[in-house]
Amino acid sequence: MVRPPFIAIGLLSACVLAYEVLLTRLFSIALWHHFAYMIISAAMLGYGASGTALTLLKDRITRHSGAVYVGAAAALAVLMPSAFLLAQQIPFNPLELLWDPTQPARLLAxxxxxxxxxxxxxxxxxxxFALCGAQASRIYAFDILGAGVGSLGVIGILFLVPPPRVLTSLAALAFLAAAIAVCELRLRQKWPAVLFLVLAVVAVAMPGIPVNRSPYKDLSQMLNIVGARVVEERSSPLGMVTVVENSWVPLRYAPGMSLNATNEPPPQLGVFVDGNGPSALARFDGNLAPLEYLDQLTSALPYAVLKQPRVLVLGAGAGSDVLQALFYGSTEIDAVELDGNVIDLVRRRFRDYAGNLYDRPGVTVYEAEARGFVSASRKHYDLIQVALLDSFGTASAGLYGLSESYLYTVEALQAYLNRLAPGGELAITRWLTLPPRDALKLFATAVSALEKNGVSDPARRLVMIRGWKTVTLLVKNGDFSAKEITAIKVFCRARSFDLAWCPGMRPEEANRYNQLAQPYFYEGAVALLGPARDAFIDSYKFYLEPATDDRPYFFRFFQWDAAGELFALREQGGMPLLDWSYPLLAATLLQALLASGLLILAPLALSRCRRTLPGMPVALYFLGIGLAFMFVEIAFIQKFVLFLSHPLYAVAVTLCAFLAFAALGSWLAGRSSATNKVPRAVMAMAALALFYLAVLPVLFQALIHWPDPAKIVLSALLIAPLAMCMGVPFPTGMARLADRREEAIPWAWAINGFASVVGAVLATLLAISLGFAAVILLAVLIYAMVCLAERRFP
Structure with missing residues (x-):
């Protein structure tokens, strides 16, 4: 191989990263989205294992390098759809992972x-890299530039094409990369290029690979009911939206409706996102009488105190909370919904069914992320209603434990309270879980937010009630009056809802209707408002520490101290008590270490070539680069989520910018003849990372109101110098090996892949426990170790 196939490298890298992003969507539809961590580590494991294979078989491969490269690209094209198709045939059920001994083996498969x-x-x-190491900077530049284009391109394509069809399109792109490689490498036989082009056309024409949803997802359960049928389906990177109707067994969705209710909901359609849900799209013709059932929900509590309020609904979905506001006479309703497909379904496809709900006088709908909308808004409201966004099944099973949610952090509640008019109220409804988890953590978060806003006695501004299925928390911009407390008690008494906390509440007023063994919610609220709050949180069986923007894992309830006790109850129905997504992430880390040891480290340790490989400094150098790069990338993606006010924009912009500017840094490093490139780049990167930790929160808050294009440009400019510095160490190290120990390049590629396997999962575990700022600080320390290791290079 005289000249690297640069164009083919860029296309191949674009395919690989686009496939990685696509798999997160496919697994979100088939299973649940937190399998993204497994996918990232699987990707890096594949890279590491390929380095081991090259180290052990380099002499054999070198003689046929062109054919091997082309064959690898063609195999990628075949394996992208077929591996996913085969994976779906494995009867893996994550809900049984902790008690079925066969499930870990299936997960490994x-x-x-x-x-x-x-x-x-x-x-x-x-x-x-192994054969053209002297050109490592240019190779690396094309590699990660292609990855950046692939990550951005696949998100754009997902707006136009459903995920299963994108999978076959990526196969076509990989065949195209193989065809171009035949030409770039100047292989004697040209007919493979024609064959690969034909296969690319065939792949584009193929139907999408079917996605088999877990039978335990809400949509699968819904479609098992006689008469249920899908009437509409829309796809975007935000999710697959499915609308289901059932004329035989009508949907009656009213979460936590009072058992005293005598009016049933009107006909409804079920709206599911990635198979989770449903939310209800109710038939509405302008007549408010059929909406009387909405008065029987715990979410109606604020309307017992407020009359015709100006309302902001966060997470409007199919419109239930908007209908509730209309029922109570609100004349000004702002509704915020992130998914444009959901808005379009209500506004156009089911316009007549929904009674033109989103275009009624006084109703204004915004396609935006809730937290970002509130931060950028200058309006004040009498009521901010945070809708019940998730399904009970996924919430109770702990499936959101790894989800970053900026809706329920201390800073988020502070932002909501700052948008309330004097006397206004924030209302948040959550599912009731036993023993209490969500409700008490939300209560603790509200207490902390009030204290940070300077409220000396939060107890006078909080009310929490519970029904048999839901809990609603009120946080007031001011103290609750005696008249308002009376109205709240009358509301609860008429609907047999229990008071969990209100100012001046007596212990005997708790646990009257939906009786528990003890008044857990009241006792928890008292403890969280008292001087022993920290001791209560530390000793509680579930993790109740308030979420923050630095640790935005509101749904993380897992406590290692209680894990053994809860696991011992698994055969007595105790598994729902265990937030199993967090242990799954830890298990993924252990599995990644095991698989990496077997596929990367063990073959190297047992082979004859181990005697010719460089020593520990080189290993630490490439190990550190892999860990630190993943740490910085993952942490800063989260830092930009709040500023860009849209998870898709944040991932697309930050990932693409990191990779594109790292490519530029790699190219510039290759053109520089300086001998201390790595220390300089690391020092600059460390200074920038620490500077950004201090400055970005203030800067983002000041500029949050900027239009999206301006924020995207600013984000790219902020990432550029950091990413350029991060693009220097890897190609520089490879180039030095090419000069002195060329045979060690595949080994370094394997070590770096191993580090990336561990780093992808470890960064998330550390962020959950310590916060993203700690992950960035740890990355800076690792880069310092890289500098020390570089000084001892052979």
Whole structure:
């Protein structure tokens, strides 16, 4: 291989990263979104294992390097759809992971299948590094530039094409990369290029790979009911929206409706996102009488105190909370919904069914992320209603434990309270889980937010009630009056809802209607308002520490101290008590370490070539680069989520900017003849990271009102110098090995892949426990270790 196939490298890398992003969507539809961590580590494992294969087989591969590269690209094209198709045939059920001894083995099988396409991609790119190491900077630049384009491109394509069809399109792109490689490498036989072009056309014409949803997802359960049928389906990167109707067994969705209610809901359609839900799209013709059932929900509590309020609904979905506001006579309703497909379904496809709900006088709908909308808004409201956004099944099973949610952090509640008019109220409704988790953590978060806003006695501004299925918390911009407390008690008494907390409440007023063994909610509220709050939080069986923007994991309830006790109850129905998504992430880390040891480290340790490989400094150098790069990238993606006010924009912009500007840094490093490039780049990166930690929160808050294009440009400009510095160490190290120990390049590629496997999962575990700021600080320390290791290079 005389000249690297730069264009083919860029296309191949674009395919690999686009496939990685796509798999997160496919697994969100088939299972649940937190399998993204498994996918990322599987990708990096494939890269690492390819480095090991190159180290052990380099002499054999070198003689046929062109054919091997082309074969790797073609194999990637075949394996991307087929590996996913085969993975779906494995009867893996994550809900049984902790008590079915066969499930871990099935998870490992899925993990290894997902690794295969990335192995092929890593084999092709690693082979070019091994044979053309002197041009490492240019190779690395094309590699990560292609990855950046792939990550951005696939998100754009997902707005136009459903995920299953994108999978076959990526296969076509990989065949195109193989065809271009035949030409770039000047292989003697040209007919493979024609064959790959034909296969690319065939792949584009193929139907999408079917996605089999877990039978335990809400949509699967709904479609098992006789008469249920899908009437509409829309797809975007935000999710697959499915609308279901049932003329035989009508949907009656009214979360936590009072058992005293005598009026049933009107006909409804079920709206599911990625198979989770439903939310209800109710038939509405302008007549408010059929909406009387909305008066029987705990979410109606604020209307017992406020009359015709100006309302902001966050997470409007299909419009239930908007209908509730209309029922109570609100004349000014702002509704915020992130998913444009949901808005379009209500506004256009089901316009007549929904009674033109989102275009009624006084109703204004905004397609925006809730937290970002509130931060940028200058309006004040009498009521801010945070809708019940998730399903009971996923919430109670702990499926959101790894979800970053900026809706329920201390800073979020502070932002909501700052948008309330004097005497206004914030209302948040959550599912009731036993023993109490969500409700008490939300209560603790509200107490902390009030205290940070300077309220000396939060107890006088809080009310919490519970029904048999839901809990509603009120936080007032001012103290509750005696008249308002009376109205709240009358509201609860008429509907048999229990008071969990209100100012001046006596213990005997708790636990009257939906009786528990003890008044857990009241006792928890008292403890969280008292001087022993910290001791209560520390000793509680579930993690109740308020979420913050630095640790935005509101749904993390797992406590290691209680894990053994809860696991012992698994055969007595105790598994729903265990927030199993957090242990799953830890298990993924252990599985990644095990698989990496077997596929990357063990073959190297047992092979004859171990005697010729460089020593510990080189290993630490490439290990540190892999860990630190993943730490910084993952942490700063989260830092930009709040500023860009849209999770898709944040991921697309930050990931693409990191990779594109790292490519530029790599290219510039290759053109520089300086001998101390790595220390300089690391020092600059460390200074920027620490500076950003201090400055970005203030800067973002000041500029949150900027239009989206301006914020995207600013974000890219902020990322540029940091990413350029991060693009220097890897190609510089590879180039030095090419000069002195060329045979060690595949080994370094394997070590870096191993570090990235561990780093992707470890960064999230550390962020959950310590916060993203700590992850960035740890990355700075690791980069300092890289500098020390670089000084001892051979």
């Amino acid at each position: 899925v993990y290894l299948l997902m690794m295969l396409p990335f192995f092929c991609g890593g084999l092709g790119i690693g082979l070019v």
